[in-house]
Amino acid sequence: MDNGPTQEARPAPAIAAPSAGAARGPASVADLAEGLLDAVVNISTSQSVDVAGRGVPPLEAPEGSPLQDFFDDLLQDRDGLGNRRVQSLGSGFVVDPSGVVVTNNHVIADADTITVNFADGTQLDAELIGTDPKTDLAVLKVEPEEPLVSVKFGDSEALRIGDWVMAIGNPFGLGGSVSIGIVSARGRNINAGPYDNFIQTDAAINRGNSGGPLFDLNGDVVGINTAIISPSGGSIGIGFSVPSNLAVNVIDQLREFGETRRGWLGIRLQAVTDDIAEGLGIGEARGAVVMGIVEGGPSDNGLLKVGDVIVSFDGAAVESSRDLPRIVAETPVGKAVAVEVLRKTATDKPAERTSVEVTLGRLEDGEKLMAESDDAAPTSDPEAAETGDTDAGPVETLGMTLTEIDPTLREQYALAEDAKGVVITAVAPSSNAAEKGIEAGTLIREVAQEEVATAREVADKIAKLKDEGRRNALLLLAASNGDLRFVVVPIE
Template sequence: MTSNRFLRAARRTFTAGAAALLIGAATVPSLVTPAAAADGPASVADLAQGLLGAVVNISTSQRVKGTEGPGAVPMPQLPEGSPFQDFFDDFFKNRPGEQGNPSQKVQSLGSGFVVDAEQGIVVTNNHVIADADDIEVNFSDGVTLKATLVGTDTKTDVAVLKVDPKGHKLTAVKFGDSSKMRVGDWVMAIGNPFGLGGTVTVGIVSARNRDINSGPYDDFIQTDAAINRGNSGGPLFNSDGEVIGINTAIISPSGGSIGIGFSIPSQLALGVVDQLRQFGETRRGWLGVRIQPVTDDIAESLGMATAKGALVAGVIKGGPVDNGTILAGDVIIKFDGRDVNEMRDLPRVVAESTVGKAVDVVIVRKGVEQTVKVTLGRLEDGEKLASGENGTAGKDNGDEAPAVSTASVLGMTVGELNDETRTKFGIAAEVSGVVITEVTKDSAAAERGIQAGEVITEIAQESVATPKDVMDRIAALKEQGRKNALLMLASKTGELRFVTIRMD
């Protein structure tokens, strides 16, 4: 039921404008006592009445080019006076691409809400207005205003629109603190499912911190409030009438509500909205590292008591920490005072930080916890750099050791990385270490997905340059009573990753 197939299907539905809004039931202030909460809210009528005017219907239209060229289906040649002439005239001559009809206007619907009545600022989902040629905002009192696009963010699926409020008094709502919401709290949804404006549904927060693989900063609120097509971009309210989420996705095999919907938390959305209003674009913090999860095996190899944090697998050349401040093999456990319990926590907290800010980062390096100071760069500036550069280990490669014979260890045959092996496996010149020339089938190395042509650059966070270095490091680890060996591997192009291999 919770497969990515359903999530993708829901996302495709939303992109077409048939988006779903998640907003659960909100209790009125007089029903917040524990005794009343146990029975659920008696009515949310007063709360809903004050919020309906701020929730809007987003109507978009897009001109789609007509079907032309080899793929076009020609109109059949019918005998004069054929009874099917009118039918085929209607079908073919009204298609996009036919003479007199070069394009077709496709319309879609979604939801949104006003956050600034004086400036006419409306928030919605990016997928609701993506690729639209015209955007209209329809208010609950029947007024329709043309909207201009202020800015969008595809990573969080947030868009900000602006309408001219002159001559029309708008009602606005404010953002609340989503971090205070608990599983079981009542929430309320107002949106436009299937174009039916002003629809109110209630429910609870079913779960928090959901990762549905829709973007790099997934941290969704899950709710069972009924949401359907046309609701995307609408607000999720708490019992005080504050927006604590923007509804954006559902899990559904049929496109209808089954009580599993997801909302972007206000804690994440608010910063994006502010940046879009101020700059027309996002300006996120950037650390300049490639990371991977800390597994139990990796934690044991690093001498950590528990598996937590984000393991630095590489440092982006030219990035903020390409000065040796943070090295490949470090584990980041705290960033600017915020704990990093899982790998996915780090990108979010870094992105929410101010560009140019100097922050304290707590790392574990070779089993020792220490704090380093880092000045953040800008993610948007670094993305192009990161896509064109390989991660660097930030280590001392030293002089190349004399040639030695190959060695066999942990199901791998390793050899010297020289001109011959570089050419054989297509290994880039900047990659250094010991090349893996063969991996034994069903071995410990094969089970970890290690392949011939990869290069061992470090073992247990110490550089290796020769096959003898590899043998010596493995032997030393066994003498220390270690069960796993932590290898840093470089791909043929130099991209780094960490792998643990059992040595028993």
């Protein structure tokens, strides 16, 4: 049988075989390690812990028993009865010959005293310059008699998966120890903080390595060893390092100000799924969708709108909602930046690309503003006057029972006085809405990016979508606290 014209077979592209040396890895890192070991330090901390009141009853012997003296000696130390000195060990490295040392925040957290131990046996008390729990970084200062051996930061963005790296640290308190491996992955999110972008490596990292440097084979610091995944506490070849490009900005701010000063856009975000991308008419899933504007924040100027999908920030592409907070945080406070968004202006037209300019605020000030806003949130007022067609009865659609806001529902679901939309009063357990996590007390604000005010309006718009052959309904939902999210519910 003739299957049509055939194409001439082409040879597969040649793949260069690795050299014998490359297959084994570097022949030796002895010279490299020798020049770096003196810049890597051990960090020891001490903390006084009051063990009284921790559920352990005091040790008491019968009256007159000589055992009472023994019990008292058992609990007594230099800080008094019931106190114990807790010590811990970690790693760090010198980044300035004058005595600036970088380590992890969790290594020195809650410490009463911090001591930096050098390879030659020198011990120096350290002053804490600043910490950043969000990236788990801390900067210390010691006062050496002579300039210290220091190391410099390299470009973590230049790392490729498979590149050789070397870790130096203080595993299990054994002192300076060197291990080597490769970059196993980049951009790892292990839910350690809001700016997770870890380098994963199989170079052995164990307890006590925290805060130590990860070097490339040029001897530059490309990461700060922070965490491991291990059922035993020992290395199983899954270690994580804070990338140098993320760390340098934080360290510079801690050295200059003693605190971080991150950029802040003043918006709430949601990830763009394939369903949401289809509902918003933006094609492939990318970017971060704006779900709220913080009142009084940098974006509270009417330029950004709920439903906008941010795809570029200050010239940097935004691939996902996880990328944007990190990019914004690394941008200087007060900088006017161009924010490119995809915005849908009509239901029957694809989203259009547009650009707005926002002058960034400071994240730390924004966190205070949002906390104050939450504390001052309006409470429900059962006697508040209502507007709209409240005589219309409940409507059922997509497994949801809907009705307009009235004083009773406002009180029942603790809805804000200025809450808008249609109240979901019940959700059928086996419905598509239930599978999407929609619950009673939630408000529907928009259907297919069109505002709704009555239950009948919701049902009519969903019916229209079904008549148009649409398979899903894009709903903008509001929780009782005002938080917004997009949900795509299949239309049956």
